[in-house]
Amino acid sequence: MAVLLHRLGRSAYHHRKLVLGIWLAVLAALITCVGVFGGKLDDRFTVPGTESQRALDTLGRTLPEASGAAAQIVFTAPEGHRVTDAPYTAAIAGAEAAASKAPQVSAVIGPTTSGAVSADRTTAIVQVQYSVQQPEVRASSLDAVEQAAKAAERKGLKAFVGGSVYGSKGVHIGPSEIIGVGVALLVLVVTFGSLLAAGMSLLPALLGVAVGLTGLLALTPAFSISSTAVTLALMLGLAVGIDYVLFILSRHRQQLARGTDPQESIALANGTAGSAVVFAGSTVIIALAALSVIGIPFLTTMGLGAAGAVLVAVLAAITLLPALTGFLGARLAPKPGSKAARRAVDPGASEGRATLGARWVRAVVAKPLLTVLAVAGILVALALPAADLRLALPDNGSAPVSSTERKAYDVVGDKFGPGFNGPLLVLTETDKGPGAQAGAQAARKLRDLKGVKAVLPPVPTRDPAQTVIQVIPETGPDSARTGRLVGDIRTVAPDIRETTGARIAVTGTTAVNIDVSNRLSDSLLPFMAIVVGLSLILLTMVFRSLLIPLKAAVGFLLSVGAALGMVVALFQWGWLADAFGLDHTGPVVSFLPIILIGVLFGLAMDYEVFLVSGMREEWVHTGAASGSVIHGARHSVRVVTAAALIMFTVFAGFFPLDDALIKPIAFALAVGVAVDAFAVRMTLVPAVLALAGRHAWWLPAWLNRILPDLDVEGTRLHKAVSQHSEAASAPEPASVPEPVS
Structure with a gap:
C-alpha cells in the first residue's frame, strides 16, 4: 500500500491542476444535483419487523x-x-x-x-x-x-x-461550530508555527467536507436520510478531515526541513503517513458501516452517511493535499533556524529541548506501574455511572425551553399528567365478524393494568374487523414504567385474544420509540464484541504483537466506559447540568452508545497506529525496549496531541446546538476523544509497554508467518526509495573502446 500511495502522491503533485479541477467539478456537479433534485430529510424512527411497526403500517392503510x-x-x-x-x-x-x-x-x-x-x-x-x-x-x-x-x-x-409534527431542526451551522473551526486553526498554527501550513491543513479538509455533505444530500430523493445523519457526517468529516491532512502535512514539512525535494517529500509522506491515514480511516469506515447489520434503517443511513464522509476525507488527504502542496512547493518548509525547523530535524533529542509531550512520556515511563494503576482507577471510577444507563429517544420534553413544542409539552404534563404526552395506540383485530364488541371488551381488560391512567373508547377503522384504543399511561413517554406497561400489554395479549377473540398490538410513536431503544440495547454488546474483535485482528497484523492489540482493546473499553459514565452523570443524573446549560435530564439517546463505540473505535485505532508505529520502528532499529517507547513517542506525540485537540474542539463546537439528538453525541465524542488520546494512548499505552519490556513485541513464529504484512510504517517503501537513490547516484561504468582490427 505504501508504494501505491507514494506513486499516487507523486502523480497528484505533478498533475495538480487536473486533480484540483476534478475535485471542484465534482463539488459543482453535486451542488447542482442538490439544487435540482434534492429531497426532504426524513427523521422517522422505524424498526422493521417489530410489533409496533407492523401495526403502524397496518393503520397507515386502514x-x-x-x-x-x-x-x-x-x-x-x-x-x-x-x-x-x-x-x-x-x-x-x-x-x-x-x-x-x-x-x-x-x-x-x-x-x-x-x-x-x-x-x-x-x-x-x-x-x-x-x-x-x-x-x-x-x-x-x-x-x-x-x-x-x-x-x-x-x-x-x-x-x-x-405534538409529533415537530422533529429535529436539521443541519445547523452556527457560531459555536465556526468557533470550533477557529480553535482548530489556532491549534494548527501553534503546531506548525506557520499560518500558511495551517491554512493548507484546513483547505483540503473543508473541500472534502463540502463534497461529502453535498453527496449525502444529493441522495435524499432516493434514500431516507435524517437530519441527524447529515449533522453526524458533517461533524465526523470535519474532524477526521483536518486530522488526516495534519498527519500527512506534518511529515511533509519535516522532510522539507531536511532538504528533501518537494515532490519526493509529499510522495514519501503520502506513502508513510498516508498509509496510516488509510488504515485509520478504514477502521472508522468499517465500524460505521457495521451499524447497518443492526437492521434499523435510520441507524443504517447514519452509519453509511458518516462512513461516506470519512471516505471522502481520506481521499482528500491522499489526493487533494498532494495536489495543493504542488502549488506551493518548497514554501511549506519551516523557516531555516526556526523552532519548527529544529524540531523537524531533531524532534527533542536532547533533554533541554524536549517538548512537553516528550517529557510527559518520559515521566510516565519512569513510574509505569503507578501510572497504570492511577489511570485505570480513574477511568473505572468515571465509568461507574454507565451501569445505570437508560436508553430512550428524545421527545418534545427535550426541546429548548423557549420553543412552543416544549411549552405545550410542559403544560400538558402539568395539567393532564405526563402520560398524555405519550399515549399508546392498541390495534385490535378479529378474524370473524365486526370488531367493535371485541374492541370494547379489550378496552375493559386494558383498564385493569397497572400504570394505566385512562383508556379511551375504541375507534373503528376502515376495516370493520379493526378498532384502535388509545391508552394513556400514568408516566411520560421516556419513563421506564411506560416501557414496562408496553411489555405488560403484550404479555396479556394471549389472554385477551382467548377471552375476546381479538388480536392486539401496541403501536404509536411512544411504542415505536420503545422498540427502537430495546433493539439498540440488545445490539449493544454484540456490536461491541464485533468492534473489539476487529481491533484485535487489525492491530495484530499491523504491529506483529499479541500484547499491543490486547492493551489497545482494553484501553478502548476504558475510554468508552468513561465517556458513557460522564454522559449518564450529566444528561441522565443531571450533575453539573446548570453549568452546561441543560434544562432537561432523562434517559440517554438510544443510539448514542453504538455511535460512540463505532466512531471512537476508529479514532482510537488512529492514535494507536500513529503513536505505537514510531515505537515499533525504534524497537526494530535499536532493540531497546524502554528506549524505543520514549524515543518512538517523541516523533508523533506533538502531532497526536494537536490532532486530539482539533477533534475535541470540532466535536465540542456542536454541543451548544439545541438538538436533543446531537448535543449528547457531541459531548460523548468530545470527552471520549480527550480521554482516549490523553489518558489512554499517551499515558496508559507507554506505561504498559514499559512494564512489558521486550514481551510487548512478541508474536509466535507460526502466527507471524500466516498474518499478512500491512507495512503501515512504509518499511518496504523506504528500502525501495533508498535503493533507487543509490542506483541513481552510482557512477556509470567507463566505456571501453572497441579494439581496432
Whole structure:
C-alpha cells in the first residue's frame, strides 16, 4: 500500500491542476444535483419487523389519520378564568375551524368531542391530525396551524402548538461550530508555527467536507436520510478531515526541513503517513458501516452517511493535499533556524529541548506501574455511572425551553399528567365478524393494568374487523414504567385474544420509540464484541504483537466506559447540568452508545497506529525496549496531541446546538476523544509497554508467518526509495573502446 500511495502522491503533485479541477467539478456537479433534485430529510424512527411497526403500517392503510403526524394546540385561560367560559369556547372553536382548513390536515378534534379539558377547567387541547408522516408535513401547513393558535391568543387565551409534527431542526451551522473551526486553526498554527501550513491543513479538509455533505444530500430523493445523519457526517468529516491532512502535512514539512525535494517529500509522506491515514480511516469506515447489520434503517443511513464522509476525507488527504502542496512547493518548509525547523530535524533529542509531550512520556515511563494503576482507577471510577444507563429517544420534553413544542409539552404534563404526552395506540383485530364488541371488551381488560391512567373508547377503522384504543399511561413517554406497561400489554395479549377473540398490538410513536431503544440495547454488546474483535485482528497484523492489540482493546473499553459514565452523570443524573446549560435530564439517546463505540473505535485505532508505529520502528532499529517507547513517542506525540485537540474542539463546537439528538453525541465524542488520546494512548499505552519490556513485541513464529504484512510504517517503501537513490547516484561504468582490427 505504501508504494501505491507514494506513486499516487507523486502523480497528484505533478498533475495538480487536473486533480484540483476534478475535485471542484465534482463539488459543482453535486451542488447542482442538490439544487435540482434534492429531497426532504426524513427523521422517522422505524424498526422493521417489530410489533409496533407492523401495526403502524397496518393503520397507515386502514386509518391513515392515526398513523400520520399529529399536532396539539394547548389553550390555557387567563388566571381566574376557565376555558369553558363562553368567550374562550368560541375562540377555541374558531381555532379548530381555521386548523381544519390547513393543507394536509385530515382531522381536527376539539375538547368538546374528546373531553380533553383539565380537571381545573383552565386548559384544553385541540388535536390536529395530518394525513402524512412528519417528514412530509409542509412548513406552510404547520404555519397555518400556528396562525390559528395565534388568532385565539388575540382573544385572551395562551396557546402553544406541540405534538409529533415537530422533529429535529436539521443541519445547523452556527457560531459555536465556526468557533470550533477557529480553535482548530489556532491549534494548527501553534503546531506548525506557520499560518500558511495551517491554512493548507484546513483547505483540503473543508473541500472534502463540502463534497461529502453535498453527496449525502444529493441522495435524499432516493434514500431516507435524517437530519441527524447529515449533522453526524458533517461533524465526523470535519474532524477526521483536518486530522488526516495534519498527519500527512506534518511529515511533509519535516522532510522539507531536511532538504528533501518537494515532490519526493509529499510522495514519501503520502506513502508513510498516508498509509496510516488509510488504515485509520478504514477502521472508522468499517465500524460505521457495521451499524447497518443492526437492521434499523435510520441507524443504517447514519452509519453509511458518516462512513461516506470519512471516505471522502481520506481521499482528500491522499489526493487533494498532494495536489495543493504542488502549488506551493518548497514554501511549506519551516523557516531555516526556526523552532519548527529544529524540531523537524531533531524532534527533542536532547533533554533541554524536549517538548512537553516528550517529557510527559518520559515521566510516565519512569513510574509505569503507578501510572497504570492511577489511570485505570480513574477511568473505572468515571465509568461507574454507565451501569445505570437508560436508553430512550428524545421527545418534545427535550426541546429548548423557549420553543412552543416544549411549552405545550410542559403544560400538558402539568395539567393532564405526563402520560398524555405519550399515549399508546392498541390495534385490535378479529378474524370473524365486526370488531367493535371485541374492541370494547379489550378496552375493559386494558383498564385493569397497572400504570394505566385512562383508556379511551375504541375507534373503528376502515376495516370493520379493526378498532384502535388509545391508552394513556400514568408516566411520560421516556419513563421506564411506560416501557414496562408496553411489555405488560403484550404479555396479556394471549389472554385477551382467548377471552375476546381479538388480536392486539401496541403501536404509536411512544411504542415505536420503545422498540427502537430495546433493539439498540440488545445490539449493544454484540456490536461491541464485533468492534473489539476487529481491533484485535487489525492491530495484530499491523504491529506483529499479541500484547499491543490486547492493551489497545482494553484501553478502548476504558475510554468508552468513561465517556458513557460522564454522559449518564450529566444528561441522565443531571450533575453539573446548570453549568452546561441543560434544562432537561432523562434517559440517554438510544443510539448514542453504538455511535460512540463505532466512531471512537476508529479514532482510537488512529492514535494507536500513529503513536505505537514510531515505537515499533525504534524497537526494530535499536532493540531497546524502554528506549524505543520514549524515543518512538517523541516523533508523533506533538502531532497526536494537536490532532486530539482539533477533534475535541470540532466535536465540542456542536454541543451548544439545541438538538436533543446531537448535543449528547457531541459531548460523548468530545470527552471520549480527550480521554482516549490523553489518558489512554499517551499515558496508559507507554506505561504498559514499559512494564512489558521486550514481551510487548512478541508474536509466535507460526502466527507471524500466516498474518499478512500491512507495512503501515512504509518499511518496504523506504528500502525501495533508498535503493533507487543509490542506483541513481552510482557512477556509470567507463566505456571501453572497441579494439581496432
